[in-house]
Amino acid sequence: MDRTLIAAALAASIMAPLTAMVYAEGEGSRDALAPGSVSRVAGMEAWKRIEAVVTHPRCANCHVNAGGIPIWTPAGETKSRVHGMNIHGGASRIGAEAIPCSTCHMTSTLPNDPAPAPPRAGIPWQLAPVEFLWYGQSGAEICKQLRDRARNGGRDAVALLDHLRHDASLSGFIPRGWEPGEGRSTPPGTFEDHVRDMAEWGAAGQPCPE
Amino acid sequence: MFDIVVNGSRHQVDVVPEMPLLWVLRDELGITSPKYGCGIALCGACTVQVDGEAVRSCQARMADVAGKAITTIEGVGNGKLHPVQEAWIEHQVAQCGYCQTGQMIQAISLLKTHPKPTDEDINEVMSGNLCRCGTYERIRVAIHAAAEKIGGK
Amino acid sequence: MGTMPVLSRRTFIFGSAAVAGGVVFGSYGQAQDNPASPGTTNPLAVDLGPDSVAFNPWVEISPEKITLIAQHADIGQGIGSIQPVMIAEELDLELDQFEIRFAGPSPAYFNTGFAHEIAPFMAADQSLEAEKGRAAALEWLRQSGLQMTGGSSAIPDTYEKLRAAGAVARETLKAAAARRSGAAVADIRTEAGHVILPNGTRIPYIALSAEAAKIPPVTDVKLRDPSQWRLIGKSMERLDIRAKVTGEIVFGIDRKMDGMVYAAVKLNPNKGQPIRSYDASKAQSMPGVQ
Incomplete structure (x- = not known):
């Protein structure tokens, strides 16, 4: 069989839970605040807290460009480097072209082990879609991208909250950013803080720094 | 249980x-x-x-x-040697042998998705399997040989 | 000249091995029936089964099988295959006619080849001083019974010793066959694990073990000229490659003993620092932890 076909088939089957969540409705609406109920100033403050999360290595390191090379920030260090062992996620973003991410990063709802054991998640391990580029981007760039439906999976502010809740229901990557395994740094706040900040930012009209 | x-x-x-x-x-x-x-x-x-x-x-x-x-x-061989194992013997890959069962399992997986792997394919897929004896060159040669065997069947 | 210490890669490895505890220091044994390793006893004589013979510390033949002893440990360098080949060359064995057993600790296996490495002279130095230094080192090795693998010393150590061990076994088997058949030793030859009498009768070595045990080993042997070699110097398959490729080979971690427990080591993460206290309660709450 053709390699790219295999890669595509694998990618399709593994990414099904992720694409499904685009259509999952309602889970985030409980968190949503009424549009306009949060001031622009408060919305910008919420964004600053969101920015600290999405630019944190724990969250940004797999949001890489089309080159598909994940980034490592080893436990106890702040400097980033490329993932070891020649790893790249390929166009499939799950490593199907070479070695699947799931060879080492298990699909599991069990808690993460202490560093440097590879973290696991309830969703098959993968890079974020290539248009969701965070690593190496400024906060302003990520902000504009997050509210751009062409580059955020077609989501409005409420659908972004759905995304967070759906991912959490699968023990996915987002809540695990705050539970990466002993010895690893975490983004500021908690997952619930992050959901609240996203709700406030959305209700304030998704303001972004210029 | x-x-x-x-x-x-x-x-x-x-x-x-x-x-x-x-x-x-x-x-x-x-x-x-x-x-x-x-x-x-x-x-x-x-x-x-x-x-x-x-x-x-x-x-x-x-x-x-x-x-x-x-x-x-x-x-892997259903009672016989798998072509990868045969190639491993023919090319005398193993030295101490400790890593080699893992190397062969990974190589078998590689050959499923890359029936005719290039050196670059091998480098990408096998880089997570370390060998302290340094048998990498023979691993590469044996994978090519195993690909030929499987392709010829 | 000649006294300049040489810190070669080999001496470095020796140092590491000594620190890591990979060296066995035996004690000096009494001079007994061990002609190939003078001044030591034959460790194989201790647990020898009935009707079995151990011509020297490297060759054991029972009515069931031929066992060749590898005194140097093999961690992938291939010496586990080369040692029996050197014996088989002189003993006229095919490579599938024997089992290999790694030696236990014994002064009989002291490393003669290491004298060149620990004497502080360049390898090319043939001066009297250098030769005396090496002789002194050899005597120290013999007296300490240093049995060790490393420093590329395995072949220098065994190159003559193991061929001699094979030749002693061969000539003793021929002598036993001569006694049984009445034929002259000079008319008897060996081939592929068999003694062949002048009339063409082929006697397997294992069928001669009981009789060979009753006669003293024939130690007056001459090693074959390299032009006659069938095995040494020829390309060969490692004797353990199949076991390594099928996963059957047993490493230390694979060995299970009765009553064995596993231990995990926890160190102070700061180099060289002692332990003030520790809390084992979490580990002890795990199932199976004693």
Whole structure:
């Protein structure tokens, strides 16, 4: 069989839970605040807290460009480097072209082990879609991208909250950013803080720094 | 109690859900071909197939592989030597041999998705399997030879 | 000249091995029936089964099988295959006609080849001083019974010793066959694990073990000229490659003993620092922990 076909088939089957969540409705609406109920100033403050999360290595390191090379920030260090062992996620973003991410990063709802054991998640391990580029981007760039439906999976502010809740229901990557395994740094706040900040930012009209 | 199928045989094991598959195989079932090297997925010595995919068994937990089909090097050839094993003998790949069962399982997985692998394919897929003896050159040659054997059949 | 210490890679490895505890220091044994390793006893004589013979510390033949002893450990360098080949060359064995067993600790296996490495002289130095230094080193090795693998010393150590061990076994088997058949030793030859009498009768070595045990080993042997070699110097398959490729080979970690328990080591993460206290309660709460 053709390699790219295999890669595509694998990618399709593994990414099904992720694409499904685009259509999952309602889970985030409980968190949503009424549009306009949060001031622009408060919305910008919420964004600053969101920015600290999405630019944190724990969250940004797999949001890489089309080159598909994940980034490592080893436990106890702040400097980033490329993932070891020649790893790249390929166009499939799950490593199907070479070695699947799931060879080492298990699909599991069990808690993460202490560093440097590879973290696991309830969703098959993968890079974020290539248009969701965070690593190496400024906060302003990520902000504009997050509210751009062409580059955020077609989501409005409420659908972004759905995304967070759906991912959490699968023990996915987002809540695990705050539970990466002993010895690893975490983004500021908690997952619930992050959901609240996203709700406030959305209700304030998704303001972004210029 | 968990159900596990290893090389076609069904077993029941009474272990904690978090027990790594590697220890289930080695200590509970006495299958010692997968080796403990690092315990953190950095060396590849423990690699086995789970439902046909190469996986680091030190990372796979019993609860996550229950009911799945596990294949170790004993099970890859259905009673005969697998072409990868034949190539490993012909090219005298193993030195101490500790990492080699993991290397072969990974190579078998590589050849499924890349029936005619280039050197670059081999570098990409095999880079997570370390060999302290430094048998990499012979591993590469043997993988090419195994690809020929499989392709010729 | 000649006194300049040489810190070669080999001496470095020796140092590491000594620190890591990979060296066995035996004690000096009494001079007994061990012609190939003078001044030591034959460790194989201790547990020898009935009707079995151990011509020297490297060759054991029972009515069931031929066992060749590898005194140097093999961690992938291939010496586990080369040692029996050197014996088989002189003993006229095919490579599938024997089992290999790694030696236990014994002064009989002291490393003669290491004298060149520990004497502080360049390898090319043939001066009297250098030769005396090496002789002194050899005597120290013999007296300490240093049995070790490393420093590329395995072949220098065994190159003559193991061929001699094979030749002693061969000539003793021929002598036993001569006694049984009445034929002259000079008319008897050996081939592929068999003694062949002048009339063409082929007697397997294992069928001669009981009789060979009753006669003293024939130690007056001459090693074959390299032009006659069938095995040494020829490309060969490693004797353990199949076991390594099928996963059957047993490493230390694969060995299970009765009553064996596993231990995990926890160190102070700061180099060289002692332990003030520790809390084992979490480990002890795990199932199976004693």
